[in-house]
Amino acid sequence: MSTTLVWSTIAIYIVIALIIAYLSRNGRQNSMSGYFLGERKLNGFVSALSYSATTYSAFMLVGLAGLTYNGGVGALGFEIIYFMGVSLVAIFGPRFWLVGKKYGYVTPSEMLGDRYQNKGVAVVAAVASSLFLIPYSAVQLTGIGYLLQGVTNDAIPYTTGVIIATVLALIFSYIAGIRSVVWTDSLQSLIMIITSTIVVILIVNSLGGVSGFFASIEANDPQALAVPGNGFFNFWTFLGLTIPWFFFSISNPQVSQRLFMPASLKSLRHMLLGFLVFGLIYTVVSVVWGFSASILFPGLENADLATPMLLSSDVVPPILGVIVMVGIMAAAISTIDSILLTLSSLFSRDVYRHVKGGADDRKQLLIGKIVIPVIAVLAFLFAQLELDLIAVLSVASSAGLIVVVPAIIGTFFWKRGTAAGVIISVTTSSILVIYIEATGGLLLGLKSGIWGIVVSTALFIVVSVTTQPPEQKANEFIDYVKERMKHKK
Amino acid sequence: MNQKEKFWGLIILIIVILGYVIPYAFLSDVTKWYGSFLIWSILAIITFVANFFLTTDWSDEE
Numbered sequence: 169m170s171t172t173l174v175w176s177t178i179a180i181y182i183v184i185a186l187i188i189a190y191l192s193r194n195g196r197q198n199s200m201s202g203y204f205l206g207e208r209k210l211n212g213f214v215s216a217l218s219y220s221a222t223t224y225s226a227f228m229l230v231g232l233a234g235l236t237y238n239g240g241v242g243a244l245g246f247e248i249i250y251f252m253g254v255s256l257v258a259i260f261g262p263r264f265w266l267v268g269k270k271y272g273y274v275t276p277s278e279m280l281g282d283r284y285q286n287k288g289v290a291v292v293a294a295v296a297s298s299l300f301l302i303p304y305s306a307v308q309l310t311g312i313g314y315l316l317q318g319v320t321n322d323a324i325p326y327t328t329g330v331i332i333a334t335v336l337a338l339i340f341s342y343i344a345g346i347r348s349v350v351w352t353d354s355l356q357s358l359i360m361i362i363t364s365t366i367v368v369i370l371i372v373n374s375l376g377g378v379s380g381f382f383a384s385i386e387a388n389d390p391q392a393l394a395v396p397g398n399g400f401f402n403f404w405t406f407l408g409l410t411i412p413w414f415f416f417s418i419s420n421p422q423v424s425q426r427l428f429m430p431a432s433l434k435s436l437r438h439m440l441l442g443f444l445v446f447g448l449i450y451t452v453v454s455v456v457w458g459f460s461a462s463i464l465f466p467g468l469e470n471a472d473l474a475t476p477m478l479l480s481s482d483v484v485p486p487i488l489g490v491i492v493m494v495g496i497m498a499a500a501i502s503t504i505d506s507i508l509l510t511l512s513s514l515f516s517r518d519v520y521r522h523v524k525g526g527a528d529d530r531k532q533l534l535i536g537k538i539v540i541p542v543i544a545v546l547a548f549l550f551a552q553l554e555l556d557l558i559a560v561l562s563v564a565s566s567a568g569l570i571v572v573v574p575a576i577i578g579t580f581f582w583k584r585g586t587a588a589g590v591i592i593s594v595t596t597s598s599i600l601v602i603y604i605e606a607t608g609g610l611l612l613g614l615k616s617g618i619w620g621i622v623v624s625t626a627l628f629i630v631v632s633v634t635t636q637p638p639e640q641k642a643n644e645f646i647d648y649v650k651e652r653m654k655h656k657k
Numbered sequence: 658m659n660q661k662e663k664f665w666g667l668i669i670l671i672i673v674i675l676g677y678v679i680p681y682a683f684l685s686d687v688t689k690w691y692g693s694f695l696i697w698s699i700l701a702i703i704t705f706v707a708n709f710f711l712t713t714d715w716s717d718e719e
Binding site for chain 1: 658659662665666669672673676677680681684685686687688689690692693694697698700701702704705707708709711712715716717718719
């Protein structure tokens with residue numbers, strides 16, 4: 169791929185994104201809910217596109233395509249189980265939204281802290297999120313570095329790619345907080361879905377259309393169309409991979425915080441349905457992409473190279489290839505900038521405010537803005553160092569964040585849940601997940617995510633029933649939600 | 658949860674379970690496009706439909 173073409177496309181992308189970020193600066197940004205939640209007034213369309221961009225990182229066209237390359241159709245199943253899990257938004261979304269408005273929550277961990285009437289709960293949930301999400305961002309940055317280096321044959325060195333991505337993520341989250349993030353996200357996801365779909369159509373056509381495409385897979389490796397197929401997706405691996413992702417929409421704060429933002433439940437609905445349409449198309453595109461690579465370039469040692477190979481091949485016109493490549497870079501950036509923003513709000517709202525009692529809204533916002541670049545630099549340094557521990561924490565992130573799920577379910581559906589139950593279940597199971605990931609990823613043959621959900625649920629229940637719940641708050645909170653939801657039939 | 662949520666929630670739960678059971682228990686030897694590839698695609702579309710109906714009465718009250 170020509171370096172000049174890559175650089176010019178990156179330059180065009182940066183200019184357009186900066187203009188959009190700049191234009192998004194309407195409304196007040198001088199309050200926590202203004203800066204981090206867009207004053208809870210986001211419309212459904214941008215919410216849907218931005219939700220998609222935040223959820224779908226560079227993982228899809230690199231990682232998921234790679235999983236398909238290695239393990240076949242099981243990769244589709246894996247992503248579809250995640251997709252089904254987004255239905256949790258239909259149950260939890262209106263509840264988050266209602267209490268967010270009533271009690272003025274800015275972060276999901278703030279909600280947990282208030283509901284269980286314990287500052288420690290908010291701090292623990294916020295710290296656990298940062299522990300997994302900063303390394304996750306670092307690995308996204310690493311991915312961009314390698315991708316740019318790979319497709320340009322080292323003309324754009326690893327560090328340059330990482331610096332470009334870090335600086336852009338920082339700028340997009342800084343210009344207007346969540347507003348600049350959602351608008352640049354929307355640009356990214358629109359371009360990505362259109363160009364990657366065109367590329368896949370071109371590739372499938374070159375393989376003789378849909379029937380030719382499937383015939384090629386059957387001729388090449390028939391096992392790829394079934395699970396467990398070649399054994400890559402044996403049932404327990406599949407279960408271990410899918411369980412954490414099933415709960416992703418409520419366990420990961422950078423997406424669950426989005427449930428506070430839509431202007432109305434109707435906007436929330438548009439966000440959910442819009443995302444599902446986007447997600448289904450993008451999932452099929454990424455899986456077909458991976459299959460195509462396995463037909464065209466069988467025998468690659470590293471499946472993550474499948475996408476760079478495909479983009480540089482003769483089947484894809486260079487200009488489209490380069491747009492998709494920059495789109496993958498933008499996809500990683502759009503995930504990182506949301507995480508940056510969420511983590512800084514977690515820090516200022518749930519850690520700083522409680523440690524430094526009495527910090528008002530303006531002070532929290534100031535601290536939040538100071539923390540954004542600090543987290544960006546941390547992620548950058550982690551990406552540079554490429555420590556083993558960082559890779560472990562990143563892999564552990566989806567499984568690690570699952571440990572907060574019982575506490576979130578309890579928030580809305582179980583009056584007996586207690587602060588001690590949350591703190592003990594979250595801390596103990598986080599440590600267990602990290603331990604399992606650091607010692608090979610399996611305990612008694614099961615993956616860390618399965619242990620995470622089972623152990624955190626058991627601990628949350630056992631500790632809760634032996635401790636005193638915050639009865640008054642629990643009754644008020646749950647009864648309010650129940651009453652409001654009843655009116656929706 | 659209200660009645661509507663219980664109904665559609667149950668449908669989605671069944672879909673999820675089928676998403677594990679059908680491909681692994683019944684389609685592990687079907688190495689064609691109409692095997693697991695098709696079933697997962699269909700289940701995904703049903704998921705969308707369930708979400709569509711589950712959210713029909715969400716209002717635009719701010």
